[in-house]
Amino acid sequence: MPHRIRRIDAEAACAEQGSDALAEVKLHGRLAYEGDMLRVHRDIVRCPDGHIAYREFIRHPGAVMVIPMVDEDHVLLERQFRYPLARTFVEFPAGKIEPGEAPLECAQRELLEETGYRARDWIYAGGFNNAIGYSDERIEVFVARSLTLDATRRDPGEVLELFSVRWRQLDQWVRDGRITDCKTIIGIYWIERLLGAG
Amino acid sequence: MPHRIRRIDAEAACAEQGSDALAEVKLHGRLAYEGDMLRVHRDIVRCPDGHIAYREFIRHPGAVMVIPMVDEDHVLLERQFRYPLARTFVEFPAGKIEPGEAPLECAQRELLEETGYRARDWIYAGGFNNAIGYSDERIEVFVARSLTLDATRRDPGEVLELFSVRWRQLDQWVRDGRITDCKTIIGIYWIERLLGAG
Numbered sequence: 001m002p003h004r005i006r007r008i009d010a011e012a013a014c015a016e017q018g019s020d021a022l023a024e025v026k027l028h029g030r031l032a033y034e035g036d037m038l039r040v041h042r043d044i045v046r047c048p049d050g051h052i053a054y055r056e057f058i059r060h061p062g063a064v065m066v067i068p069m070v071d072e073d074h075v076l077l078e079r080q081f082r083y084p085l086a087r088t089f090v091e092f093p094a095g096k097i098e099p100g101e102a103p104l105e106c107a108q109r110e111l112l113e114e115t116g117y118r119a120r121d122w123i124y125a126g127g128f129n130n131a132i133g134y135s136d137e138r139i140e141v142f143v144a145r146s147l148t149l150d151a152t153r154r155d156p157g158e159v160l161e162l163f164s165v166r167w168r169q170l171d172q173w174v175r176d177g178r179i180t181d182c183k184t185i186i187g188i189y190w191i192e193r194l195l196g197a198g
Numbered sequence: 199m200p201h202r203i204r205r206i207d208a209e210a211a212c213a214e215q216g217s218d219a220l221a222e223v224k225l226h227g228r229l230a231y232e233g234d235m236l237r238v239h240r241d242i243v244r245c246p247d248g249h250i251a252y253r254e255f256i257r258h259p260g261a262v263m264v265i266p267m268v269d270e271d272h273v274l275l276e277r278q279f280r281y282p283l284a285r286t287f288v289e290f291p292a293g294k295i296e297p298g299e300a301p302l303e304c305a306q307r308e309l310l311e312e313t314g315y316r317a318r319d320w321i322y323a324g325g326f327n328n329a330i331g332y333s334d335e336r337i338e339v340f341v342a343r344s345l346t347l348d349a350t351r352r353d354p355g356e357v358l359e360l361f362s363v364r365w366r367q368l369d370q371w372v373r374d375g376r377i378t379d380c381k382t383i384i385g386i387y388w389i390e391r392l393l394g395a396g
Contacts, residue, residue, distance in 0.1 A: 005314060010363040013277050013288055022279040022286050022357055033231035037254045038238055038332060040231055045281060048357050056235045057282035058256075058332070079211050081220040082330040083243060084255035088220050089330055090211055116203060126373065130380040131329045132280040132287055134236060134256070138378070159220055159246050165208040175324065175391070180336070182328040182380045189387050193373070 004049060022048055024055070032056065060137035064107040065094040065183045067125075067143045067191060068115060070164050075191070076115055076147075077184075079161040090173065091181045094139065103140040111144055115162055119144035125190040130182055139183055141190055167191050202247060220246055222253070230254065258335035262305040263292040263381045265323075265341045265389060266313060268362050273389070274313055274345075275382075277359040288371065289379045292337065301338040309342055313360055317342035323388040328380055337381055339388055365389050 006021075024045040032042035043055045068076040079088050095110040097103060104122060111117055125141040170188045173179040179188075204219075222243040230240035241253045266274040277286050293308040295301060302320060309315055323339040368386045371377040377386075 004357045005312070006357070006359045008277070008359045008361045010275075010361050010367075013275065013359065013361045013363070022277065022359065024279055024281050032233060033238055035230060035238065035240060035254045036252050038256075040233065040236055040238060042233060043281070048279075054234050055281040056233045058236075077208075077211065079206070079220065081222055081246075083222050083241070083253040084332060084334045085327060085330060089327070091330070114203070126375060126378075128378045128380050128383060129283060129287070131333065131335070132283060132289070132379055134282060135329065136282045137329070159202045159204070161204045161206045161211065161220065163206045163208050163211045165211070169208075171391070174387075177324060180324075180326045181330055182326050182384060185326060185384050185387060186380060189372075189383060193369070 024048070024053075027052070056134065058131075058135040058137070060096075060135050061099070062097045062103070063094055063137060063139045064097060064103050064110060065092050065139050065141050065187060066107050066111045067092055067141070067187045068111060068117060068119065068147055069143060069145045069195075070147060072195065073166050073168070074164045075167045075170075076117070076162060076164055078114060079163070081159075089181050089184075090179050091184045092187045094183060104142065107140070107142040107144070112150060114160060116149055117144075117147040118150050120146035120148070123194065125194065128183075128186055141183075141187060143190070143194060167195070222246070222251075225250070254332065256329075256333040256335070258294075258333050259297070260295045260301070261292055261335060261337045262295060262301050262308060263290050263337055263339050263385060264305050264309045265290055265339070265385045266309060266315060266317065266345060267341060267343045267393075268345060270393065271364050271366070272362045273365045273368075274315070274360060274362055276312060277361070279357075287379045287382075288377050289382045290385045292381060302340065305338070305340040305342070310348060312358060314347055315342075315345040316348050318344035318346070321392065323392065326381075326384055339381075339385060341388070341392060365393070 027044045029043035033040040039059050081088050093114040097106045123143040127138050127140045225242045227241035231238040237257050279286050291312040295304045321341040325336050325338045327336050
């Protein structure tokens with residue numbers, strides 16, 4: 001679709017994050033689909049140039065991702081089957097935030113459930129949005145260090161595979177397409193910043 | 199949810215990308231919601247441990263993102279209102295692939311529509327999946343160089359703002375939360391690799 005383009009400078013781009021020259025106004029909204037996992041909203045909006053449009057999007061409870069550091073050089077990764085793409089993915093542990101749960105609590109729960117580890121040190125890296133065109137999901141990224149295995153946690157349930165790898169090797173896995181999961185690539189971005197100076 | 203964890207080594211993680219020890223088998227599927235923009239599928243699957251589960255996910259036509267290099271130091275970015283999150287985002291130009299369109303064609307069309315520029319040099323960086331839990335979307339990343347403004351393209355339509363910025367400044371914008379869009383962060387990851395040596 002053609003776009004109306006307004007040229008601004010970089011300072012304005014930062015300063016005006018909260019401005020509404022671009023804002024779309026909700027005129028009407030409804031829950032168009034409610035499944036077990038996905039809820040789709042369908043709103044009618046007025047765009048800044050006056051035209052009326054539909055917006056369909058998913059409301060998501062938010063999620064966390066954990067980068068578990070085995071030591072300064074190694075991270076834990078999972079291999080998990082992802083049905084929408086019908087193949088396994090190499091990825092960092094992650095999961096949805098439950099009602100009333102703080103992001104850090106969720107990170108601690110997911111790390112334990114998916115890897116069997118607890119961590120003494122937690123660093124919050126930052127958050128990102130993974131599908132701004134059609135979802136309100138935000139994923140908070142934590143680095144977990146000083147891991148200890150909790151041998152009592154071995155409940156059966158969903159299946160995944162766990163392995164340890166040198167994190168400096170992961171850039172090559174992104175370059176050759178072995179890692180394509182966005183959160184995992186962003187995890188590598190953050191590790192480089194937090195640990196890459198050495 | 200608790201998980202059944204199998205420990206493997208990093209070599210196995212790479213070698214077995216196509217294996218099916220983790221695969222879920224589709225037993226039944228239906229289109230559960232068909233909107234103007236989103237289509238939700240709801241399948242019943244058998245998991246590798248035998249249990250039966252639902253999988254809900256969006257089928258997406260795929261998308262491209264373009265990193266437009268004004269020169270070796272500057273990139274073009276947009277500011278666009280994203281309704282699901284009710285705020286503007288700083289992001290690289292991107293858009294959905296149309297039926298029958300090759301990813302590069304889509305990238306050229308989106309660059310022209312969203313910025314008014316054509317590019318002589320195109321580099322394919324790689325692809326990534328942005329919501330593997332509930333969407334089959336894949337975004338292909340291109341770097342566009344040797345830009346020329348096509349002054350004839352000024353159709354009105356959706357509204358966005360365009361600006362140029364030093365790409366080495368963008369890491370700070372990720373760190374301080376001014377950039378949270380996953381594709382744009384991954385774009386910075388790729389620029390650093392393709393141009394960052396200098």
